[in-house]
Amino acid sequence: MAEPERRRRRPPVSCTLCRRRKLRCSRESPCSNCIKSRSGNCVYENFISHAQPGVELGLGPAYSESHYSAPTTSISSTATGVTAPNHTSQSSPKAASSTAGSTPTSYSSQEVESLRNRIRQLEEQLSKTNLTPSQPPADSNIEAINSRISGTFYIHHENNLTGQPRAISRSVTHKTRVFGQSHWITGFSLVRDIIGIFEPHVRDESSRISVLMQKSKSLARAIKDRRSPPWPSLPVVDLPSKDIADELVDRYFRTVEPIYRILHIPTFRREYAAQWVSTSNEPNTAFLVQLKLVLAIGATTYDELFSLKPSALKWVYEAQTWISEPGFKHRLNLQYLQTNILLLIAREFVDVGPDLVWIAAGTLLRTAIYMGLHKDPKRLPTMSTFAAEMRRRLWNTILELSTQLSLTSGGPPFVSLDGFDTEPPGNFDDEQITADDPVPKPEAEFTQTSIAIALRKTFAARLAITKFLNDHSSRGTYGETLRLDAGLRTAYKSVLRLLQGYKSGSGLRPSETEVDMVSLLMNRYILSLHNPYFSSAMQEAAYAFSRKVIIETSIKVWRAMYPSTTTTLQPSRNVPSSNYHDLPRLAICASGFFRIITLQASILIAMELMAQLQEEEILGPGIVRQDLLTIMEEAKTWSWRTIEAGETSIKGYFLASLLAAHIEGRIQGLGKEELPSFLIKVIEEAEEKCIPKLEEMLARYQTESATKELEQPHMNTEPQSLGDWDFSMSDALFDFSNPDPINWAFGETTQDPLTL
Template sequence: MDHGKSPASTNSFQGPVYNFIASSRSVKRPRPVKSCLECRKRKLKCDRASPCSQCQKTQRECRYAAEGEAVSLSDGSDAEGSERTTKRNRPAPTPGSGPRDNDYVSMLEDHAARLERLERQLLSRASSIADSGGAPTQRPAASSLTLRGLSVKGGLRTRFFGQNSTRVLVNLFDEAKSFMINRNKYSDIRELLQNIQRIHKALQDEHRKVTAPIAVFVDSMTPIQKRMADVLPSRQVCDTLLNIFLTGTETLYRILHIPTFMRQYTEFWAGNPQPDSFLPQLLPILCVGYRLVGAGKGHGHDREGIHIPTATCLVRTWLDGLRGKQLVEFSTLQAELLHLMAQRMINPQNQETWTQLGLIVRMAMTMGLHRDPSEYAQKISPFWAEQRRRIWYTILEFDVHMSMQCNLPCCIREDDFTCRPPRNINDDEIYPEMVELPPSKPIDQHTSTRIQVFVASTLPMRFKVVDVINRTDSLQDYQQVLELGNELERVFDDLRYIATPVQSNDPKETQRRWIRRTAMDMHCRRPLLELYRPFALSSADVPQQIVTGYLRSSMMLLSYLDEVDPSASNYHELWHIHQLIFKQEILQAAFSICYYIKQATNSSASPAPSNLESTGRSESTEDSYTLASESSSLLSLPRLKNAVQKVIDNQCKRIREIGTDLRDVVALTVVFHTCQGGTPEQQREAIRNGLQAILDAGLQAVHANQVNIPSIPVRKPNLLPPSILLTIRQ
């Protein structure tokens, strides 16, 4: 029997099937548009209020389509449904009429109809914008002077500076910059700056001396393990510093399995031999703990602490001596990360850290940590699979953090890894011999890994932020910036739910809770500040959401310590941690608030435009800052001035205690007192008093008076000292 079919029968069979499928599709009924025109244009969720929340948030005019208007029907209305029905219910081709030609013609007609509909929608959208008096979104314009800088010395030695650098932030303040480079200063101001220059040089010389490793340990021919053991403090001091590290650092950056390391730690003090990698891990831990405890500069060499430069130098010597298979051991990667953290305690150079981190990233990728352990044919035990996930996401945190600090691209992109985030479980729930991992706990339940798990959920957004801030010049509009900002704002809502500020009678518990909450909030707030800063501080047409969101986050960063009782016994320790870890962010926030004060002061000195409240976009940058000030008591001018003055006072306090760098404080003082307006005499007197406070703090730091400070030759007495000029972009 012949089961074949002729071409004619085949075509006749295809026609009814096609007709059946076409007829089974339902035609959409008319569905009036209930969202406002702005939310519909931007594809945002509209609450259909008048005005809606989205338009209120971005200060746009909220307008709804009138009945019978061209845009009042959805895309699936009957006006288009008839066309679709006609084309989809087209009669099937008859046998011998060229089915392929007919299908090709119908496809072209369908494309022509789609283009016609698209043209209609674009024309109607343009007409609605014109009717509402609005204008198309302009391309963001951020000045390169406020985004990046480059120091050039001799044409051969150069260094790149991003938007977070003080010398770049000073470019926002023309009056303060002109004051600092002006050669015709009053004699009292010139003398103060010259004395501060001498203080700065004396503190820098002292810093170089105390951060130099001790030669008797570094240059000795004794085995490296013996030298590392010799720099250890007493057991009691080690216990204290180790506990500080586990409480303050081993929360977000998960490097150790705490039960395993504590077992090795106990056996070490009992005299039992431990792996060669134990001391290279213990020494950086003690260095970080000693720096966090607030015991002076952390450079002293006595039995009550550890000499950080010597300890980090010995660990680096041990790492550089590894060869072959030792370079891909998990314990070696742990020592590399711990050494990086300890080195930043005495040398917080972001560019150097970013460079060293690139080597660690590639080391981890050669070990296969960027792929999830479940992808490998050779079985990895559940315990070590979880440890690999933890340390990989720690590396990602370092990469995103340092890339934002340096305003440079990440070493890793979002699509470069498949490793899944770690589970929200405690360390004592996992052990090397286990067969299966326990289920992950809810995120609102505290574990030793909860902070890392929560922050890891925000990594995709933060990777996008780093990408956006590194291609700011290529952005066509603010849409992507606003969308990322909204996503990060929603993260803060989740954070307030799972990490509520709770006071405790136990000072140690209060400290742990404050550190956890601050770490989680800062790692989500930092990318929001980095995302908004290029536009909030330089663009003239910036949306109100960016201005208000940026300034509010800057104030929140300076308000972390408000959650702690100043009379608490551990307040000074928390203050030290806050100043140590967030020093750069604190200075950035202070400069940003000064820019706000400057704009708001200029706006209050000039009459406001009459149509300010009737337009969806502010007419000028000054108007945007005025609206931000009126929208929140947090951003009122008196409160902002007090916040900046408090930052300056705290920086002077740090100078007295540990002799920190003076240049940033000098620049901030001049900027703060020039941005508040007033007569030139009033500004000069305020600057003189501020510089005198810095000089007094510096004198206390070197435990000497002005006569004992070595003199620095100045070629021309009316020139600004070179160190002060370093705060200005050359």
Template structure:
């Protein structure tokens, strides 16, 4: 009983103490409401990143911080920044207006507690920060040097790697690999091109080149050619317009030899069985024809880009159909598919091959990027991104074809991202279970119940090249995502680390898949497959490293920077060397259709040639800056790896000149662009120019005129061969006068403008040429925006 009384007394004592505590807090609140506010400690500036603040972690205040690096969320490492005035110290707290201060003092007079008062202050502060005119704002990828440092607005603003071009109500974003963006790297070239309108000789040459291009190039297909499709089904039109069997036989063989080793989409034995059954039973309109005819037509539209002329003259109409009308018919067929047929594997194969056809037909890269995004989502709608190894309702044949198709779709999406400078649409996935097996097509078919015994990676199969691409697909996608990061200087070590992984994959390619000098005398389709594989592996690596070189300071002596520069130079030289395999003038391959592969190389890799040549020019430009900045006694060459001594400036200039000659020789082709040639010529001569500013401008001007004159020479010769309407005497006069423009010798000297031949001298083309509207580049706004 005594023990119970003691416990009861303790309880009453605790209750009394709690009551006194509540009373004391109330007294404090009352006193605080009647007296002046007591001084409080100065709020410490918040210098931790927002994620560490949310997780209540200790932040090391780096960019990105160590916690975000360990959590694999570098992009979420964001800081709040308070810009302060240069002449005043940072304010101790957010300044409120008089009305806000009056509203906040009213609750205190009413006897609101300290906790409630602080809560209301926090709410007010959050509302102020969340407003459009808040004093602070999230800054991504901005280093925090000290507590609330003074930051220049030009440095804190996020800069894209591309260029936004606005013309009235129109706007277009050019990716980092577009010439509009690349020109910003070469100040002398940009200044010269923006002043080209004052040089009448240069403008006249450009007009003549573009006029001759309009005469020599084939007219691309237009939507107007599809009039009448609304009167009957697209399928019937595709069936009736299918080329004869000899044409299909030739083009089907071209497609399977070139693409069905690296970009696997089909199973060749099954395709050939369907192909033979189709021609044997063409008149019986079975359900399989409704998918096979579009599939076969899409294959033909890809292969026709590799065959410049039909085998017989009577097949010329089939060539014209496949190059102009057939791609649009395939596109209409895909758009009008019923909902259930859109999830057919064959329809997805048609869509994938159609995207490859768009690349060969020079559809704008932004359209290819949008189409690849749609293709990725179509594949994901069908579940191709899901690991179905344990699924029992799919045969091994179906699962394997799905793996091949998915890897090819992701590869096309990655290449479209590289070409357009836009993000990769494929999400981050584990591609290990989705990688095809190392099997030949003859090892399995539709009736195969279980997976056959796979060959080792050292053994060459029909899928070896695709497996190489698939094993490093995740790393290449991560490299491209990192390449989109504009802060190239801050994360150079991380880029080098990612780049070394890609280099390891390049070195780990099996010997039977590597390019070797002795391959020059072998089957050109085999060499082409090796080139396609190698360049596909190098493209993400160059995109990852180019921003580092572009944003490097003039006096950069970091060893990581030299490693980046070495890789870019070596890869660029390697890509440019691949032209020698297919160039009919110097190649060792003795086949009758070598021009076919030379043309295909120019279509698929022309942008790689241009970018590689510009990378070499960038290397020479940085070398010139180092030799100017550093004195002989403190030469940077002592810190530079010895491999730079193996490439002299003269040898690099010769390589770029060969690339320029290659682009010039293809000036009459559909995918050629005079602007690329002029751009590279101006950049090359801006890098090699010496002397005063006037002498440099003279050298650049002579180089540009020499390049355009060479383009005109090729176009005149091509026009004479095609007999576009000029008399032979007119061509002889133009060609002879044009040859007198550039005298033999190494000095790019040109005669006065008055001595240059004029196309308007030709009586037959005088009126047409004089009325020709030149569409070269924009000079009105003094910006090198080209044609949108």
């Protein structure tokens, strides 16, 4: 069989780049495509055959000799720097071959130069896109917001596939972390337009704004370094005076303990009294650590300047050191859980890695499950009422903290209702559970555990909201948001009726602080639930309910954390007047939950004011609410007080001043040309006000630090080192064969069975 005739390779008639891009080439020198792309020299490869083109290759009569001679002539002309029109290049194949063969070196250098230009273009394109994720998820759009002040944020918007009027953001990526919808940072997009006004001035490193900002950051780092205790800090018996310690303990039991039932109050009081009369050279370190954590939490409401913050930091560091010791197998008991819970709260309040507390809460949850607290004591070996109730209380507190920290951190709650069967705590006073076979009091009668029980009634609704906002697989609609809102309100109404019944009773009643804290917790979930729709509510009537809810809730939150001077502060009967200062002081001095919700409320109110001003331009004057304007001025005062109380970051005061100035400028009718200069002046004044305060703070801590270094010259550490510490548990098993129920519960044998 005859071998089929092989077809010869078709000679190229297009330039190199047109063939590579598969474009129709005009075969001029340079061709039209190369002129448009500005890619440099237009290069033609030299593959012209000596045979007559169009005949031997079977290309048809349309391809005459002139069509092949033109590119060849162009190549030769380009190489010699002479330009000749292609329509005059009527040369023979021999001439074409001779011309092409005479310039192989020139042609090769041109092609290399062209490739170099192309590589340079690709490198430039790559450098412009290196901050964008290469493969974004198919169900989301990622928007990058870059600012010198806040860094780069990636907002993950959900595609509008669920029938909602507008797409919403699902999460935010910043540095190495991903925040769910409940995290406060998801509202950053609300203020990006305002920050963009003066962003060019900040990018100029020689501008006064940039210089002052860098100086404030340097001062903040120096302050944190100076006031941070050495690591590790071993627990020592260096308590404050008894008068101060008594007040700090009372403040702890007045604010935190009613909400998060952790300690058995009579037992703690007894150990606390013994601490001051003990002459033993071997102190009870486990109780000493607990006591110092209680003092650290109580110090956040001691005064409005947080004057005990250095001591509180030291107490928290000592507790973390003790918790982190490797020999923890013998500590696997309820007292160890209590200390871990206190440490989580103290770290958040005192500002020791508060944004990472949620990670430690996951370890605490697993520790409790490992110890069987997720199983109701009825399904475990027989134990006393005291041991059973303490287990229920601690499990209830761990559930509360896990959900609340998930909401604050924007992380998914790793808790499910079908993952435990432990019943809520009984309605007992602490003295009751030490008796034999105590009977719980009726639900309508207030006890030391009633607030925790009331919160448990809303736990299922709040857990559903947290999962809805932060779970990776959550793709809920606005209708689901309204359903969850209704469920939480229904659960909260029953709690309100219960609290109102307690307040009208004749016996023990809840304090105003306790009632306000319950309301604050509920409002935090309401804000988080509707916050993703707040921006869209400015344009879409479908989300008008969310806008109304957010503003009303933000005002309630703000007034709880920053009471108006016109509000009466006369306490109710049997309620100490000092209780009215607890929540405002927590907002000023304590970091974490209380400060975040206060800041978030002020920002949302500012955004509402700006929306009202924009609507005023369209609908006419008379829309802007004066009560909201008052709150914006109060926000500046509140932010400044946080700096006076030891806050080293000036961003809160910076943002409050910026928002207030922007609103003021809009009210004054400043145009687009005048507004930026007005904002820049206000920002510079705010920074100039903060710098002397930070310098004063640094000078104070430098003096204290110098004294400490003389006493302990070898103890030095970075202030951020604690943030990486986490306590872990061993694989020790629980001994169910212990005949003593109380000792079985606590894992230690003591002379006093009630000692924790």
